[in-house]
Amino acid sequence: MAVTNLMKRALAELIGTYVLVFLGTGSVVTTVLLMEGWEAFPGNQFNIGIDIAAWFAIGMSFAIAITSMIYAFGHISGTHINPAVSLALWATGRFPTKDLPAYIIAQLIGASLASFSLVAILGMRAVDTGLGATSMFYGVGYGQAIFCEAVCTFFLMLTIMGTAVDRRAPPGFAGLAIGIVVAADVIVVGNITGSSLNPARTFGPYLAESLLGGANLWTQFPIYIIGPIAGALVAAFLYDFVAEPKKAD
Structure with a gap:
């Protein structure tokens, strides 16, 4: 029974991450395809010529996907849909070790x-656009990119802790708050690192691109592992220190 329950929760994570990446990165692909003269730029197109209005639309696409999946599957799997979130919840004693591999594998498969x-x-032609694969913008260093991803994932995880994890939070608003902060992150730093905040969200496009003859960006993948995980861990432990939610349970 426990194994069956875990399989169902992992399936919910797979579906939720699928929706997140399909709608979120799909909005990037659509934006690039709509850009005049995009064919002139071979390889990854994620950071070429996308203006603030387009970043707003992309951010809202990610926000809508995340908000919808939280309300659809939050009561089933918790809707982590992000290995960094799962790891932060595990590190603070809120997620069992035995469930962690299934969740992360499901998230990577869904993406x-x-x-x-x-x-x-x-x-x-979707591969030619870069499939929404995140990468450093021109002039951004490796360390800067890691720090950028850490800071923005910190905002995300802090919001998750305060609205979805802390039982004292007003019910019903977690999905909206989490979606909004993701949209803001994408709008502000999308043109710096792509605003991944999520190793799975970056893994999916990287895998498809590399297997289908597109851009090979795997040398940048550590950015989207180290940054999001570090930011999520700091946020989770800092929230516990400041808010002391466990004392209220």
């Missing part, structure tokens, strides 16, 4: 299936 689905729908 990968979403990227391959975009290619199935749009064809190889």
Whole structure:
């Protein structure tokens, strides 16, 4: 029974991450395809010519996907849909060790299936756009990119702790608050690192791109592992220190 329950929760994580990556990175692909003259730039297109209005639309796409999945699956799996979130909840004693591998594997699979689905729908031109793969913007150093991802994931995890984890929070608002902070992160730093905040969200497009002959960005993948995990851990432990939610349980 416990194994079956975990499988169902992991499936919810897979579906939730699939929706997040399909709608979020799909909005990036659509933006690039709509850009005049995008064919002139081979390889990854994520950071080329996207203005603030487009970043707002992309941010809202991610926000809508996350908000919807929180309300759809929050009562089933918790809707982590992000390995950094799962690890932070595990590190603070809120998520069992035995469930952690299943959640992370499901998240990575969901993200990968979403990227391959975009290619199935749009064809190889989706690969030519970069599939919304996150990367450093021109002039941004490796350390700066890690710090950027850490700071923005800190905002995300802090919001999760205060609205979804702390039982004292007003009910019903977690999905909206979490979606809004993700949208703000994307709008502000999308043109710096792509605003991943989520190793799975970056993994899916990277895998599809590399297997289908697109850009190979794996050397940048540590940015989107170290930054989000560090930011999420700091936020979770700092929230526990400041708010002391466990004392109120």
